Amino acid sequence: MNKVFSLFLISVLIFACKDSKTNNNLTSQKTMNITNNPLLVESTLPYGAPDFTKIDNSHFREALLKGIAEQRAAIDEIVNSTDPATFDNTVMAMEKSGFLLDRVRNVFSALTGAHTNDTLQAVQEEMAPKFSELRDAIYLNDTLFQRVKTLHDKKQSLDLDEESVKLLENYFEDFEIAGANLSQENKEILKSYNSRLATLSNTFNKTLLEANNAGAVIFTDKSDLAGLSDAELKSLEMEDGKSWKIALQNTTQQPLLQSLEKRETREKLFQAAWLRADGTAHDTKAIITEIAELRAKKGALLGFANYAEWSLQNTMAKVPENIFKLFEGLVPSATAKAGQEAKEIQEMIQKTGGDFTLAPWDWNHYAEMVRKVKYDLDENQIKPYFELKSVLEKGVFFAAEKLYGITYKARTDIPTYHKDVLVYELFEENGDPLGLFYGDFFSRPSKRGGAWMSNFVDQSKLYNKKPVIYNVCNYPKPVAGEPALLTYDEVETMFHEFGHALHGFFADQQYPSLSGTSVARDFVEFPSQFNENWALYPEILKNYARHYQTGEQIPQTLIDKIKKSGTFNQGYSLTENLAASNLDMQWHTIGSAIKIEDANAFEKEALHRTKLDVVAAVPPRYRSTYFAHIFGSGYAAGYYSYLWTEMLHHDAYNWFETHDGLNRENGQRLRDMILSRGNTLPLEKMYKDWRGSDPKIEPMLKARGLQ
Known part of the structure; x- marks a missing residue:
């Protein structure tokens, strides 16, 4: 089982x-x-x-x-x-x-x-x-x-x-x-x-999912969408040719808020996302309060002070106190940096003629302007170099070959559940078969939001099975004949999800229940986050980042701009993540006698109590009402794991940097000591044996620009 x-x-x-x-x-x-x-x-x-x-x-x-x-x-x-x-x-x-x-x-x-x-x-x-x-x-x-x-x-x-x-x-x-x-x-x-x-x-x-679909915003006046490219407008155009629909992503902030010039349009889109499951026909407040209260009762029945204490038993964090300690060490620096960023953005608003106070729906739009000024970097400059299949085959797969020796072959003879799904067979360095990989990259109404990895077939020696693994993303699908060009964030997402896939492909266990990614939540994100590091590694980047029309390699000037802007907006990014992680822990550390009368009031108080509301323009990455990780998935009292494993992955990359970087020897060592071990060893021991020491938080703080 x-x-x-x-x-x-x-x-x-x-x-x-x-x-x-x-x-x-x-x-x-x-x-x-x-x-x-x-x-x-x-x-x-x-x-x-x-x-x-x-x-x-x-x-x-x-x-x-x-x-x-x-x-x-x-x-x-x-x-x-x-x-x-x-x-x-x-x-x-x-x-x-x-x-x-x-x-x-x-x-x-x-x-x-x-x-x-x-x-x-x-x-x-x-x-x-x-x-x-x-x-x-x-x-x-x-x-x-x-x-x-x-x-x-x-x-x-x-x-x-x-x-x-x-x-x-x-x-x-x-x-x-x-x-x-x-x-x-x-x-x-x-x-x-x-x-x-x-x-x-x-x-x-x-x-x-009904709320996400019903919450899509329809515009009938093209001028409301000023700032979007012709290709973006074409992808949003409805069948009547006279209206445009922006579908909602599952996060609070919506990608197109960065480009939309009209403030009224931005506010309309943001509010549609913020209120999608609050006060609408698809309200989830009663559902989430009942879930939280029942989980608290379950924790008490099992002998624990709250649900989180029960849930964390087999994790690296062990107890809620260790998670709150992690938060306490990050919140002051994160909110302080977010506050500085807010001041810069407010100055940009005023400089460009705006006479209003920065609001959440303004942040991404004006932050992009600040980035262009500070780093001379425009997202539209770099997207032509990030064509989807090139990123996958010449970036993600190429990095895996350099680190682990694996190669690939496209398989068009394997049936899929949707015409957009790509299939590849992967091979070991000596040519032995490794498994099948499916890539399902474009969003559609029948797909939930977010990105994830899972298995069609689990590896196990017990059944003589090799893995069949799929990655799912939600990139906007281009219109017919147009290339699928990715933002740099989307590039990182592809590397991230394939990191999960590698964890599954390298599984080498007798028993399926110990195989591959069957590890604690606060370890399972480590291989995926670590794999993001290779997206900007010079040897890898230059191999896949080529202009989709000319084949020109991405100029070093653009690479330098991407790297220099790496710590840009990190106060915002970390604060929104901490806010969501904290909400998760607050919902799951209530006592069994607590009755939550108002989910919105509970959320507001939770953010205030932990000082994560001090920068008003930075909302949680997920509001409670659409926090699918914790109310519809396996991450209850576990969303902190993204921050926990971020500490691990920066610490691990620091080891690579001090040991000659990306090469086969280092890749094989990581594969042998971590990626192939599944859940066969205590996770703390597994990491320490590979690293030679316990993980340190300093590399994470440096990467975030907080140190």
């Missing part, structure tokens, strides 16, 4: 939308055919990749139900066994029990995240409580727990290899964390909490 299931990482991808026109590029079959359901048998495609020419929406419900039934039967067989517990008949049997369900859920989660529709939405709504009930049936089963506990108590005498010992320890810890030591009465209460939370999380995701 895959441990990803227990961490709810599957739920990261469970978002839905109302779009009856979407059919996932699958067949149009209307009824289930149980005997011919392709999800019930392993795919014959290379690497076991899902065959989307055979899979129909209607196949999922039956396949998921069968997967649940098979796992329940396998667990019952373990529980009802009269044989003494052994590693094989208990732990190994549990590990194998969810094989079918995991395989089906991998495909189901990919579609519900990246290309959903009404049919899939209905299935996920039905399945959410069933998945919760299945987990409880396993981890709250006392007979099963006692068998695992018996083995755990005598693990030193079992003659197990290191990875098998770690598997046993993980299962034992999972049982304890899940509530295996509770009384039967409290187990029933916990089950009711878990079932309700699963339903609420699914409802939040569904409501939010």
